[in-house]
Amino acid sequence: MSITPTPADKFTFGLWTVGWQGRDPFGDATRPALDPVETVTRLAELGAYGITFHDDDLIPFGSSDAEREAIIKRFRQALDTAGLKVPMATTNLFTHPVFKDGGFTSNDRDIRRYALRKVIRNIDLAAELGATTYVAWGGREGAESGAAKDIRVALDRLKEAFDLLGDYVVSQGYDMRFAIEPKPNEPRGDILLPTVGHALAFINELEHADRVGLNPEVGHEQMAGLNFPHGIAQALWHGKLFHIDLNGQSGIKYDQDLRFGAGDLRQAFWLVDLLESSDYQGPRHFDFKPPRTEDFDGVWASAAGCMRNYLILKERALAFRADPAVQEALRAARLNELAQPTLNKGETAADLLADRSAFEDFDVEAAAARGMAFEQLDQLAMDHLLGVR
Amino acid sequence: MSITPTPADKFTFGLWTVGWQGRDPFGDATRPALDPVETVTRLAELGAYGITFHDDDLIPFGSSDAEREAIIKRFRQALDTAGLKVPMATTNLFTHPVFKDGGFTSNDRDIRRYALRKVIRNIDLAAELGATTYVAWGGREGAESGAAKDIRVALDRLKEAFDLLGDYVVSQGYDMRFAIEPKPNEPRGDILLPTVGHALAFINELEHADRVGLNPEVGHEQMAGLNFPHGIAQALWHGKLFHIDLNGQSGIKYDQDLRFGAGDLRQAFWLVDLLESSDYQGPRHFDFKPPRTEDFDGVWASAAGCMRNYLILKERALAFRADPAVQEALRAARLNELAQPTLNKGETAADLLADRSAFEDFDVEAAAARGMAFEQLDQLAMDHLLGVR
């Protein structure tokens, strides 16, 4: 198996990732702006499948219509030349100060209307470029203080926005689904829909619930100390993994956006193991930031590292699952029994109550004495991850 | 307004709270067992409305049927004498070693069946004692290592359990709803349904979704660094706040179960503000642990402190909302505008697109220049909390 990426691996990158200039809360840009066309060319050379963008990544905020058209035309040519797809696009509702209190849930109604228009405008472009997923990260939909936002009312506004956008996409006949990206905090003190769970719950209340799913990001869940593969498993269970943002994070702190594999390597392994055994067919999208210590050589090395680490982990996960010793260890840990329904076919509560072996005659102490054999299994996983089997 | 609790305040306590003997991961019990009858008497004297219990809190694991009956009879008499209600009950699926890999999602099928039977048995008792809420905390439904639990399959088992329990309650004609209690970790490395959000999402997949809601606990959400009032607001928004566990937690660390008010005092204030302005009519249930440094005087002082702090915060929250200066500050922060729908009545996407004032003619810079006036508002809240207005 090869660890050299090809378009078949479906690796995609945001324009804003390799294009990040390195501005952080305490420092100015360390790298010049990157021409989107160069990004397209370089990523294609590295083996990527596609590219994604926020409206303002591609078309600077405030561009005239003519500038806009020229930029789009040039970008399309570059995509065609390089053979890169645009499977996803999204909107920047956070950089300009007008969004300082959010977009869809800003306390100011006119700003909410403006935000909706900005999104619709870019949805049109996304559809034109062939994107089938539209990501919504509500990074500024939140608050730092308790009375500044009535959360229930803000959720009403958020629902109103997604319902309208769903209407619009349907009315235009776009083949497009929405993917909400949760994040617990930063840049706001607390953000609405802080985790995969909160966003999954929210979606159920939407008019176009079937058209709305998730775009979870590794680091965002880990910023809440949550197990990312567990969150993805639940999203898959609900049929709502529409897209995914891969990167790295070293624990609960500011949003690091390290390259994939950096940060929690073991979770990265289990994530790849899960994705590759699931029916998720979408892009493996990297949403990372090459550290601001790096020049462009470092930027491309970092991008290449994301793909390389995914492929190494994929190789290891497949070997893990194929290993007869692992399969035996999984049986010893009774994963096969977990897969068996708890109730017999057609069994009712009354039937269960009538089964004395389930309670009255159940040997609790004997059952308690069984070891689960999880440590042997986990060491086998470690051996595969580290390549010593 | 009085800060002396009365039954009208609907304060309830778990038997296991004041009854906690102080065993922790590194230490043995520091207090003797407390007779549930004494607990009933003392809490009634302190002004509580009711009491709640796990099956094993009241009836020691392994009691004979005769012992069980005697215990229940004596407990009912104490309740009648003291005038305390039992609005909620729950099951212990975590103390006995048989549950070391969970109850409803243990890899061992016979343990899952036993767990269901243990729950059903206590549901019968709960119904008999008049409880209308049955709490399910799945503290051991989780894992420490990646292959030990197939999360999607485990969620299938969890759904199977709640579907069966729903069937049972309906079949018995019980006036009873279920309330799931999320927790991110401890005692397992990662727990299924780690947050309010994940549990809300899960409920949507259940057969008896209308009968299942949440029992969020202050400290559990804060163990994931999440804003508890925000989580409760979302639960209310979904119509799913069925019960609540009040306590205190000092940040992201082990589960502290401090008395209510200890830990994050400002979030406690916003929580009370939210509950008292919502349609939540259920018990204010304290699920805390008097620190193991305390003797029984300290235990009762701690229990009294929970209620006292709630009532002080309630008084302050009501004064905050009634203050004309606050109402003015809320307007200055445009909370009234947030309450206004973003779209005009009947407005469609096409209508919005036709509104040039929303985009083409929108003065972005002017809108960006408006201050949100949140700091003035938050300082007013601080003044009210601290009682200096």
Add this chain to the structure above:
Amino acid sequence: MSITPTPADKFTFGLWTVGWQGRDPFGDATRPALDPVETVTRLAELGAYGITFHDDDLIPFGSSDAEREAIIKRFRQALDTAGLKVPMATTNLFTHPVFKDGGFTSNDRDIRRYALRKVIRNIDLAAELGATTYVAWGGREGAESGAAKDIRVALDRLKEAFDLLGDYVVSQGYDMRFAIEPKPNEPRGDILLPTVGHALAFINELEHADRVGLNPEVGHEQMAGLNFPHGIAQALWHGKLFHIDLNGQSGIKYDQDLRFGAGDLRQAFWLVDLLESSDYQGPRHFDFKPPRTEDFDGVWASAAGCMRNYLILKERALAFRADPAVQEALRAARLNELAQPTLNKGETAADLLADRSAFEDFDVEAAAARGMAFEQLDQLAMDHLLGVR
């Protein structure tokens, strides 16, 4: 007691605090630049005692010597007019991209030399303006990846820098001490001297250890989940609290720099209680950021709130300590016994071994049964904090 600030309260602010323009990792400035002279005027009106600055806050990076002189002259006049002091100054070794790998511990030697020169230059200005404390925050002395920095070697470089700066200050006869400001992470993945403890330990290895102490910041320790008052108590115990940065932080996440009192209010109370009962005579320095949602009205409201909250908490802490019921509760909790040495005067290990009452005849069970009475005491503290006693 008044909660209106006066210079006697020794409240100071960094130029960069109210002057923060609101750039964050995801957003552009929301406020225009603030003229330092206006800052001086406004803070004086609000009751502040003094002002502090990074070199580049006052004198834009790259100014000519003539510009520099003009700026300084104008600033001094403003200070004189307003009657504000400059008790502290510090250096910006983080904004310019040249410091992307740190200043004193950059892997590049010429950058380290440049950093030292930049610091020395501003020390001269600080001395000229009468500052007696020079703060050193090494926000970029750190790394994101394991091999990028040899920590032991980097500590050698850090020591080299402080030794040289100590030499310089002594050689110039400046009445100036250094205060190191620890922080665990952000903007680097991990920062050298991440906590109060690490910095205290480091100081012991310096040539001019007596001249170097700490400038701990509330939020920085809380970003590591540490108890800030405990850290300050240890710094005081070592005689090393040279300066302090007051602000607010809501748990383990990005550096929030909320106004003092926001965030963990109970720790703020215990901090003020500690400071006011200690021999710390230095400034109460606010290092906060008015949220970027605010316009200048909000900025000044936020600054005023910092001072107001300190004074409210001071009033409450003094009342707490003066309350006879509290004094009784402290005795019940045996704080007086903690203050008594464990050994008798002159007692040796041999003497202790000979004391049978200490071990052989010690009634362990009886001692274990004593309650510590901490909950009663803590509820009294809560009552005082909330102003209900």
Add this chain to the structure above:
Amino acid sequence: MSITPTPADKFTFGLWTVGWQGRDPFGDATRPALDPVETVTRLAELGAYGITFHDDDLIPFGSSDAEREAIIKRFRQALDTAGLKVPMATTNLFTHPVFKDGGFTSNDRDIRRYALRKVIRNIDLAAELGATTYVAWGGREGAESGAAKDIRVALDRLKEAFDLLGDYVVSQGYDMRFAIEPKPNEPRGDILLPTVGHALAFINELEHADRVGLNPEVGHEQMAGLNFPHGIAQALWHGKLFHIDLNGQSGIKYDQDLRFGAGDLRQAFWLVDLLESSDYQGPRHFDFKPPRTEDFDGVWASAAGCMRNYLILKERALAFRADPAVQEALRAARLNELAQPTLNKGETAADLLADRSAFEDFDVEAAAARGMAFEQLDQLAMDHLLGVR
């Protein structure tokens, strides 16, 4: 290179690790007690070098003198037969309820005296068994509430204790050093000396500072979100790494005590890289808890996994350092320049000020433009860790 452990690897285990019965805050023991003699035998078979213990691990609390002697005699015979050493011992000052407010800093003076006696008694045994390191973990030296402990006074008591124990060890002529083990919280809300840094600072104030160092534990520092290899590097820099506790932890949460390698695998790699390149010659001591899901097969598998993972990581770290491409990448990242003093030999501040190339003529922009080449280096480390080079 072999990944089969031998005594030359100096792997040691606490009796309480494999002997942990699985009691946790929510559950009873899942495993029977383990005979220390069996532990000795089994660990020797697995390739361990030695064993360590708390007094009460070996000799149950409250044993008579005769029982004590018999236990010790039998234990010594087992050690001799198995060829295991006892390089370290420690005291249990946390399990018995008498220590509910701590040992050396309990508010109760008689308990502090009792604690000292309990420690001295076990120091004698430790010396008799040949231990040269005595660990002190002050797990209950702390508080849950603000007024319950005067931290400065408690530090006085802590110093008093270590000074006395130092006196005692010197007076007895024992070849023994103390190693303080920091921990931020759990089982107390906040613990004194919460991190490696705080403990290092404290040691400087002790009478026998030269005889006191650290025993840092992986998970304890990670519970504060700190980088463990960085902490160890600082401890080494101060000459204070006297012992080390190896285990695993998955981020900021309760103390997990996973087997070494589990949890943060990349930090484990950098830790082994650091230890193996340092002058630390002491034991590689595992302080972990086999999960309570496991039976004894799982316990021994978990113990074996600790050693196996250490040896795999050692092999990988040595290969990383030996790889010419890595050495080149380290040069590209200017680690060699970091190792060069910032000042020329004998250079003074005056000399530096006279060097115009350091400031006046320094090309800041050119220096800022240099990339640090850290991502290439870190990917090489990843490749080595994963065994793909």
